[in-house]
Amino acid sequence: MSFPIVVWILTALAAVAIVLTRLRMRASDAAGRLSISRRLPLVHFAAGVVALVLWIGVLVAPEDSLVGGPLFGILAIAAWWLTAVCGLLILMRWLPTKGRHAPEASGDSWSDGPGLSLLAHLGMVVGVLVFTYAYLTAAV
Numbered sequence: 001m002s003f004p005i006v007v008w009i010l011t012a013l014a015a016v017a018i019v020l021t022r023l024r025m026r027a028s029d030a031a032g033r034l035s036i037s038r039r040l041p042l043v044h045f046a047a048g049v050v051a052l053v054l055w056i057g058v059l060v061a062p063e064d065s066l067v068g069g070p071l072f073g074i075l076a077i078a079a080w081w082l083t084a085v086c087g088l089l090i091l092m093r094w095l096p097t098k099g100r101h102a103p104e105a106s107g108d109s110w111s112d113g114p115g116l117s118l119l120a121h122l123g124m125v126v127g128v129l130v131f132t133y134a135y136l137t138a139a140v
Helices: 003-025 038-061 068-094 115-136
Strands: none
Touching: 003 038, 003 068, 003 115, 038 068, 068 115
16 A cells, blocks of 8 residues: 555545544533533634645645645644644543542443544544655655
């Protein structure tokens, strides 16, 4: 399997993670132990959509075009990193809490624990590392 195919597969998986996070976090009673700012999932989604649009533009546009040029590539990588950091911050809602008044973890219909969130957001960080490497080495 060649490297560009891996990048395209990771791009599709990142798109799924962005959309599923938006769907899962839109409810006011999202699963987890702690509540997080309602703006964080919104920033995650907005940055993810911007990253996805710019990144696909970089992947399909010729290198000598405006979209295929270095400005759009750098902006796409920066938006991917913002998306990944927001995803890791969203994971904070699963941090264990201690104490007599500590809230119990709330569940939802998606899963019984943080497994899906861990898979999506740690996978996103790995994907962004691959995107960064692919861009810096001009593999895509």
